[in-house]
Amino acid sequence: MMGPAHSLSGAAAWLGVGAAAFAVGHPMPWPVLVVGALICAGAALAPDLDHKSATISRSFGPLSRMLCEIVDKISHAVYNATRMRGDPRRSGGHRTLTHTWLWAVLVGAGMSLLAVRGGRWAVLGILFVHMVLAIEGLLWRAARVSSDILVWLLGATVAWIMAGVLEQPGGGAGWLFTEPGQQYLWLGLPIILGALVHDIGDALTVSGCPILWPIPIGRKRWYPVGPPKGMRFRAGSWVELKVLMPAFMLLGGIGCLGALGYL
Numbered sequence: 001m002m003g004p005a006h007s008l009s010g011a012a013a014w015l016g017v018g019a020a021a022f023a024v025g026h027p028m029p030w031p032v033l034v035v036g037a038l039i040c041a042g043a044a045l046a047p048d049l050d051h052k053s054a055t056i057s058r059s060f061g062p063l064s065r066m067l068c069e070i071v072d073k074i075s076h077a078v079y080n081a082t083r084m085r086g087d088p089r090r091s092g093g094h095r096t097l098t099h100t101w102l103w104a105v106l107v108g109a110g111m112s113l114l115a116v117r118g119g120r121w122a123v124l125g126i127l128f129v130h131m132v133l134a135i136e137g138l139l140w141r142a143a144r145v146s147s148d149i150l151v152w153l154l155g156a157t158v159a160w161i162m163a164g165v166l167e168q169p170g171g172g173a174g175w176l177f178t179e180p181g182q183q184y185l186w187l188g189l190p191i192i193l194g195a196l197v198h199d200i201g202d203a204l205t206v207s208g209c210p211i212l213w214p215i216p217i218g219r220k221r222w223y224p225v226g227p228p229k230g231m232r233f234r235a236g237s238w239v240e241l242k243v244l245m246p247a248f249m250l251l252g253g254i255g256c257l258g259a260l261g262y263l
Contacts, residue, residue: 001201003055004046007137009201010044010194011037012252017193019258021176031165033129033259036190038158042133043194046107047098047202050075056065059136059239060121068086071098078223085218096222099202100213106194112188116181119162123184129160129189183227206232 001009014037018028028036048054049071057068075093090096097103114122132155166173166184177185196211205208207225217223226232233239257263 001198001205001240001244002046004140005240005248006044007041007046007134007140007246008197008199008248008252010040010042010190011134011138012248013044013193014040014190014195015245015252015259016191017253017255018260019255019263022259027178027261028259029160029170029172029175030260032175032186033256035162035166035172036186038134038162039127039130039187040190040194040197041137042197043183043191044201045133045137045194046191047103047195047198048094050096051094052094052097055136055140056133056226058134059151080223084213084216084219084221087222093119095202095209097206098195099199099209099211101196101199102213104192104199107195108192110187110188111191112155112185115187116186116236120167123166123187124159124163126187128156129164131155131162161245197254204226204232205235207254208232 015033018033018036020027025162045054045056045059048056049068051057052065052068052072054068059064060067062168070091071259075097076090077093079087079090079093079096109127115126117173118125125208135151135155173183175186176189177183197213203211203224205226206229210222211221211225215221254263
């Protein structure tokens, strides 16, 4: 799928988690709901770090473009080193390593550890990166015609404000994980969810997605998981723009109402 659809699906997924959390007796404070939805929207773009033409490659100027090239080469090397007899030869690393459940879990766990051990500035850094990505994904038309610096300033402002709100009593820094030293441990959850939602979205397209790697399926370790071919669609097609994106907005609205206890 394209960037806007990925971001919308990520935000909708976290709002759905908020509704589920409310239903089982662990309601999210509204800052956790808002920040988590934005982080998840941003994280839903991150698996495309292996693609130099993706939205994320433009988000941080030369730095993100260089990072995308590096991740593409690493992903390609891992693919070649682990592929089985049934896996085809590839000329690049797109939709390989960064599009797996293992990558999602490792990155999310790493961000949780960084948030817990790194203190306020680490949290601000995590929020800033994902706020910028969320702006690029959710407001992609406006972001494309505006200056990168304006997008970064907006992302930094939102990150600074929401970090301050989360630190307030009842703001949600210690949501779900309540033991001493576990503040912000939950920050990795929307990152994991965003990456997995991205992978599921890509699995619906023509090429499928090797989300189950490194688990082998048949003669393939990089098996492109997806529905029957007749149910798949091309990225950017009318199915994505006219059906899925409105559905994500509707589901996100329902999830938000449920998370706030109005359903």
